[in-house]
Amino acid sequence: MLFNSYEFLFFFLPVTLGVFFALSGYRCLRTAAAWLALVSIFFYGYWSPRYVLLLLASIAVNFAAGHLILRCRGASRMRAAKRVLVLALAANLGALGYFKYANFFVESLNAAAGSQWHLAPIVLPIGISFFTFTQIAFLVDTYQGKVRESRIVPYILFVAYFPHLIAGPVLHHAEMMPQFARAETYRFRLDNFLLGMGFFLIGLFKKVVLADGIQPFVSPVFESDPAYALTLIEAWGGVLAYTLQLYFDFSGYSDMAIGLSKMFNVDLPLNFNSPYKATSIVEFWRRWHMTLSRFLRDYLYIALGGNRHGTLRRYANLMLTMLLGGLWHGAGWTFFVWGGLHGAYLVVNHLWQALRARLGHDLARSTPAGRLCAAALTFLCVALAWVFFRATSFDAALRVLDGMAGVNGVALPVEWQALPWAAALAVPFAPLEAFGGLRQLGWIAVLLLVVWTCPNSQTLMGRLDGLVRARVAAPARRERWGWLSLGGMTACVFLLAAISASHGISEFIYFNF
Incomplete structure (x- = not known):
């Protein structure tokens, strides 16, 4: 179901809003939240009912893993919590890798080795990259002690909330969970x-x-x-x-x-x-797909070491982050090159800023002509x-x-x-x-x-x-x-x-x- 389709504009949205606030009017706040979670699952299943099971399985596995990590942390069993985290991350990345990259891997292997292996056509479940990354962030933050508790209905709503489910943004639990818990949210x-x-x-x-x-x-x-x-x-x-x-x-x-x-x-x-x-390209990535940029920075670039291990390591981390960001967009070498180009752009951008700083230029000052040339x-x-x-x-x-x-x-x-x-x-x-x-x-x-x-x-x-x-x-x-x-x-x-x-x-x- 598309946001610009008749069935969404004139059926799904009015019914969803009407029932949500009607339930809220009777102070059935938990029921209203459950209704919103249910219609979000329906919204996803309208595209392909069979992949509803994949979405629900992903939610169930990650919710259970998060709950288990919380219990292990509460009992000061950090090694056990880490094992659960690693297994859950492997399950998430394994599912994403199978649906998004299996055919690409086989085709690349055939091209390199001259082999003739084939897989049955795999249909990419819509939104899998977004709900997978959303839950990976949740698991990592749970392990790091940033999540104190989680209940199943708010969690389903956090992951499957229909305005973001299909094409983002990549949500963070700290931004969303408190809003779903507030009584004011349920008042028209x-x-x-x-x-x-x-x-x-x-x-x-x-x-x-x-x-x-x-x-x-x-x-x-x-x-x-x-x-x-x-x-x-x-x-x-x-x-x-x-x-x-x-x-x-x-x-x-x-x-x-x-x-x-x-x-x-x-x-x-x-x-x-x-x-x-x-x-600048640095500024471009602060403005384009901002939540994906945040995810790549917080959960990949910093995890690789960020800028903590010298200049060369910093640029290598930047390049690797952008290469993987390119592959996140699509299973193809063209996306890999696109990510590599942006990685190279970022490296050049940082080198240029470092050179200007070394020459004594004030990086905070610029002329209108300079800004125009830089933007062009x-x-x-x-x-x-x-x-x-x-x-x-x-x-x-x-x-x-x-x-x-x-x-x-x-x-x-x-x-x-x-x-x-x-x-x-x-x-x-x-x-x-x-x-x-x-x-x-x-x-x-x-x-x-x-x-x-x-x-x-x-x-x-x-x-x-x-x-x-x-x-x-x-x-x-x-x-x-x-x-x-x-x-x-x-x-x-x-x-x-x-x-x-x-x-x-x-x-x-x-x-x-």
């Missing part, structure tokens, strides 16, 4: 509901209008015939289109997840914060790496890179010959199969303008937050203003749902990870 609040609707509508617009709108210009480049030589304008047009499609697709999902959760009075951690405004360079490096992220093979990625480098020449669409200024250009004209002409250029220009000049969703909703809460708090205005706002937002949902249907309901890109 019009201000939170309207703010949540606002976030959800912004995200829905980003997905069905912006991301899906530019998507048709991506596939002709990345899925072009191997015999077709991509020209410079085609390759750059396709790469920039994908760079923007991925941005608005993931940003839209993140806003929708935050908005949905806000309707239930639960705050999800921020996962996306205008990453293309970053002036960061954006180009990120866009270059996205080629491997999107390409289905090395050959496909290299063909796109050849086009970007101008190996196949520079040509303009033959349709432009009729334009008044065409004769003044010393550039040949040719039929470009993988370029959408002025329409594609218009999409790219408008979306780049939005990315670099418009405030992000958090800023927009932050400005509205005080207004909404003040209006809702005023008894004379509350009912009328609240219903008018709700009616307007509902009309927007219908409109955006109609736009989505006209394009065809499309999955979010991060559903595949």
